[in-house]
Amino acid sequence: MREHDQPRRPARIRVWIGFILAASLRGLAAAEDPRAVHPDLSGAIDLAAARAVVWDAPDGRWAVLQGSATASQGGRGFSASSLVVRITGQELDGRTIYQAELYAEGDVRSLGVEAPPRRGGRAVLRSVEGVNVSPTAVWLKAPPAGLDVVARAGFPAEAPAVSAPPGPLPREVVEQARAVVTPADRDPRPADPHVVEAQALVPATDVAKPAADPALTPAQGMEAQEPPIDLPPIDADPGVEVPNLDDDFDPAPRPRGEPLPGDLEDPGQVLGPAPLPGDRDDEPAPPIRADEPHPPAMEGDEDEDEDPLAAPPAFRPPIDPGSQRITWINPRSSRPMSIQKEQSGDTSIWIIRGGVHVVSTTEKQGTVDLEAESAIVWRHKGPTDGGKSMTGPQGELVDDVDQPMEIYLEGDVILRQDENKFAGRADQRTFRADKLYYDFITDRIMATQAQVDVFAPNLISPMKLKAPRIEQFRAVVRAPDGSLVLGPDPEIRAERTVSTGSRFPDPAYKIYNRSITLTREGTQSTDPNSGKPLRGLAGAEDPVWRYDARTNFFYMGWIPVFYWPRFTGESDDLDPPLRMISFATNNYFGQQVLSDWNGFKLLGIRRPRQIDNWNVDIDYLSYRTKTFPALGSEIGWFGNDLINDLRDPFRRDRFANPTFTRDYFGYFDIWGLQDKGIDNLGSGPAIITNGPPGAGSRGYQRSGVPAFQDIRGRFNIRHMQRFLPDDEEHRFEDLKLQAEVGYFSDRYFLEEYYKRLFDIGMDQETLLYGQWQKDNWSMSLHAEANPMDFRTDSQWLPKFDYYRLGDTFFGDRLVHYSHSGVDYANTHTDVMVNNRNLFPLKVGEPDLAFIPYDPISNTSGVFKAGRAYTNHELSLPLNLDDVVRINPYVQGQATGWSDQIGGGFFNQQSTGAQGRLWGAAGVRAESTMWKVYSGVDSEWLNIHGLNNKVSFFADFRTAYSNTRLNSLAIQDDLDDDTYEMVRRYFAITMWQNGILPNGFDPRHLILRRTLSPISGPNDIQASIDTLNFGIHQRLQTKRGPEGRRRIVDWMTLDASTTYFPQAERDNMGKPWGQTMYNYQWFLGDRTSIISTGWFDYWDLRGGTPQDNYLVGAVNPQGLNVITTGISLSRPPRGSVFIGYSVIDSAMIRTSALNTSINYWLSPKWYGTFSNSYDFGNQVPLGSMFSFTRIGADYLFSLGLSVDPQRGATQFAFQISPRLAPTLRLGSGTGMNQFDSRLAPVQ
DSSP states (O other): OOGGGSOOHHHHHHHHHHHHHHHHHTTSOGGGOGGGSOTTOOOOEEEEOSEEEEEEETTEEEEEEEEEEEEEETTEEEEEEEEEEEEEEEEETTEEEEEEEEEEEEEEEETTOOOOOEEEEEEEEEESSOEEEOTTOEEOSSOOSOOHHHHHHOOOSSOOOOOOOOOOOOHHHHHHHHTOOOHHHHOOOOOOTTOOOOGGGSOOOOOOOOOOOTTOOOOOGGGGSSSOOOOOOOSSOOOOOOOOOOTTOOOSOOOOSSOOTTOOSSGGGOOOOOOOOOSOTTSOOOOOOOSSOOOOOOTTSSOTTOOTTSOOOSOOOOOOTTOEEEEEEEESSSSOOEEEEEEETTEEEEEEEEEEEEEEEETTTEEEEEEEEEEEEEEEOOTTTTTOOEEOTTSOEEEETTSOEEEEEEEEEEEEEEOSSSSTTTTEEEEEEEEEEEETTTTEEEEEEEEEEEOOTTOSSOEEEEEEEEEEEEEEEEOTTSOEEEEEEEEEEEEEEEEEOOSSSSOSEEEEEEEEEEEEEEEEOBOTTTOOBOTTOTTOEEEEEEEEEEEEEEEETTEEEEEEEEEEEETTOOOOSEEEEEEEEETTTEEEEEEEEEHHHHHTOOOOTTEEEEEEEEEEETTTOSSSOEEEEEEEEEESOHHHHHHSTTOOOTTOOOOSOOSEEEEEEEEEEEOOSEEOOOSSBOOOOSSSTTGGGGOOBTTSEEOOSSEEEEEEEEEEEEOSOSSGGGTTEEEEEEEEEEEESSTTHHHHHOHHHHHHSOOOOEEEEEEEEETTEEEEEEEEEOOOTTSOEEEEEEEEEEEEEEEEETTTTEEEEEEEEEEEEEEEOOTTTTOSOSOBSSTTOOOBOOOSSOTTTOOSSOEEEEEEEEEEEEEOOEEETTTEEEEEEEEEEEEEEEEEEOSSGGGOSEEEEEEEEEEEEEEEEEEEEEEEEEEEEETTTTEEEEEEEEEEEEEEEEEEESSOGGGSOOOSOOSOHHHHHHHHHHHHHHBGGGOOOGGGOHHHHHHTTTOOTTTSOSSOOOOEEEEEEEEEEEEEEEESSTTOOEEEEEEEEEEEEEEOSSHHHHSTTOSEEEEEEEEEEESSSSEEEEEEEEEEEEEOOSOOBOOSTTOOOOEEEEEEEEEEEEEEEETTTEEEEEEEEEEEEETEEEEEEEEEEEEEEETTEEEEEEEEEETTTTEEEEEEEEEEEEOSSEEEEEEEEEETTTTEEEEEEEEEESOSTTOOTTOSOSTTTTSOSSSOOO
16 A cells, blocks of 8 residues: 555544534534435436446436436536446435435536546435436336446445434534644745545635646545545645634535535436546546447548447536437338438438338427338438537437527428327327428428328327428527517418328318418417416417418318308317308297307307307298398306406416406307297297287187287397415305396297207396305305286396304304395286286187286286394204204394285285284204214125214294284295296186186295295295204215225115194194105115105195186195106116106196107217106107217218107207317207307306
């Protein structure tokens, strides 16, 4: 051993003293620097190289990088010929710390530091943002064999632990540090060349560094410590500088001057690499080679005197992630490929014949895959390396990403592009051509006799364009600094094109365009759950292709269907202008041609993202539209900032400050026609109030009602607006405004043209409703108008309500609920009420039908009155040993009207101001019990244990009012408009004087349910005594795979009945009534049996049936309604429902069987069927079936519906292009063709 390999003792002691002090001041070790594990640690670790392999092992993820390998973090790091990396993740303070242990060999240099290279070293990098490995890395399923560099890495069996930041230094250590005298203070003298100092751990001083001693042996003894501390060599001994310590010592390191070799921006994140022992310290280690030799480079790729296996040069600039272009050039098939190389100035020209396959990858352009029979490649001198390229281990070319390269291809050319930004094919494009040119720098394509397939999210198939010439380029845009650069998104242009969405070479539909331009744009990303834009997030964009097509002819096969001069749109809205066309025929509309059009495409308008849909209807009905087609439109919208969306409909300013108009949604629906036909509504006399004088008494039947007006139609607009954000501060607060305008032209328009909307849809109202709700209180302001005289409705001008629910007093013993309000109402009564110009009661007799007052509102004309009211409830909840819960309560109400009715004709005369006092007292009780049967198990019934839960409840209430209910006009809405119309028609056609008996009077039906004045209608209160009791029962079991079973309901039963102590006054002489049940049996997750029932036992009082052809046998006792059915759902194959309903009350007796089937007959056929038959009256109620053929390019639907009530049969045929991903199967056939597409039905 040479003498200088054994440091002298004084020098060794001085080194260790300096190391101890420096380690103490720096947190004991750089690997445990507080910043290395700080929660705010930022900056991902980037690993890049000419070639890399990655594999997973039990002790972490391993990577070997060779050829200008770089490890960097935050712009600082080092490069080497070879790198071995082990990546692990460790938890600290609830966060994952990613740790990369690094071993470097050959030409090791610190980035940004001018210093001689080292032969090798080690380092540890840590980050909370992850580790990025070169995108060209090859991922292996198992560790590779024979890589000696992995064995030389010698990582410990377990990765070093990540430690928490150390606390303040002990006082004794600080005192000892003050007593140390630095070498500079003691004896300034030249540096000892035999001493190696721990310089990497000490703040640097501006001391000149003499040349390195070639005989110096680096210190390697610290590598065995945990965590490993690798010391970089220094060239002299400048001494250890000890800071001036005081009582308020801060252990954080002081900023230093010049960075040390191997340091990163944060020295706590990585230690500089330490040199490895070798023969000579001033000689770089030989490069690390792959286990297999490089494949030979292509002919002419290297200089003739250049050895392809020669070592790389001593130094190359480090490879940053995304700075390389990797290109493979291989034969297209098994035929040999010939390559001829020529040189023209600074340009290398390769002429390739015999079939060529070129694949090039860059981070910016993604992957470009080209195939052709022959090609010419131009490679120009690069801006930084003079056009010099490296050859990878598999023969690939490794270029600088900015090195110019172009290619021209001929013969069966295919170019595929994948930008690798989205999973799947959402950002792919495919070009096919006879001849094609491509520029790898500008992404420019010129192709002749070409076709391009453009993929986009949500499309069933790609957009396809065929043209004699297709070009792709990136537009020149102005950068923020004012310079002109290429834009980030490509643009495709073509003329004399044929476009289609078909997947077949001979498409069933296509569009001939004079020209078409496809432009990709970045649109603001939206939340997948709420659909709201993700505002303020950098890079939160989704790509969308916009198209602009001119002079368009749409063909179905060889038949031209329509022409349109221009239409534009986006890839997520690829509907052609004609969305759907259907043909139908029946006996009341005649022959029909119904078409749906895209409004934006018709007018060539760009669709704002907040507009969900704009549909335009152009319909022809031979029996109705004699002079002009029926026209209509539906448009829907939604968003989360109305003002910003109106001001900037295309969201160009993605960082705009939000306004007070938050979430909103709405729709507008209009349809109308010039009607020249006759309505067919079914059997029975018709109510005519809009015809000429005397028309109502002519005895028109519902099966033939003239329109009596030239223009008929409807429109409805609804908008809901919120004003508070969805955040934690407003979690229990909401402020919203709802606006509606609804109108239809006459009494029978909805029933004739929108039957389903008429039966079960929402009321068509005109109102403005605002509500502010917070915690347990709410206030609302409601204004409403009624522009239609054939409905009974209250016009609120306005109505104010205030609610408080669940206020507690006296230690939560008393609970208080209240509802108070004030309003002014103009109650408008249907013009058929108190109208003596209606239909004859009997055929050939002069007596006309008459109804004196509305059975719902108890008014006969216009009733105007102001109203003020307050309702309160106090309850005292008691819990008796968690067995019985008792809740005594009292309720009270005070109401005053500025006017009321009473006396005179049918008590309809005004009586002036009136007040009412109402009060009630009662007690609610409930008891719950359960029992578990764990031994019950049946695979056949799919039950695994049973839990029987039973809850018994009762509610006794006695109420008193100083005013009779029959003497009040009712201002509150009690039912839907359709049911109210049916009650009026039922009263005027079947009961004498148009007066319903109490059993069918909606006021008495609601009164007997004893609704609370807090949540129920204010006006429906009177004197009544009731005892309601019942049971809630649940049989629960467990279902699912073993070990992951969940609790589900197997059977449920809810049953209740009511006892009336004052039966004569309150329940038409019967003590029992309102017996109801609801039973459900869930045999499986997809099969269930349901049954519901309602029974009343009263005798009909207060009304006498008429004697006419509409009234058959009358059952004067009670009401029986039973519905039972079974539902089977097997998604996605289909569903089946079979139900049986019985209604028996007075002259209404029916028992109907209803069946409905939806089923996929095959992958190409989908069918629906429904049927209803009344066994009680032995008449069919209606049938409908449809079949849909799912073709590659179209959806064909065929439907037939039969309506015996209207004596109508309808046949329908519909065809829709399949390019749009939102088409519904069978959406336009059958008996619901005219239903509104946007109006809600429940």
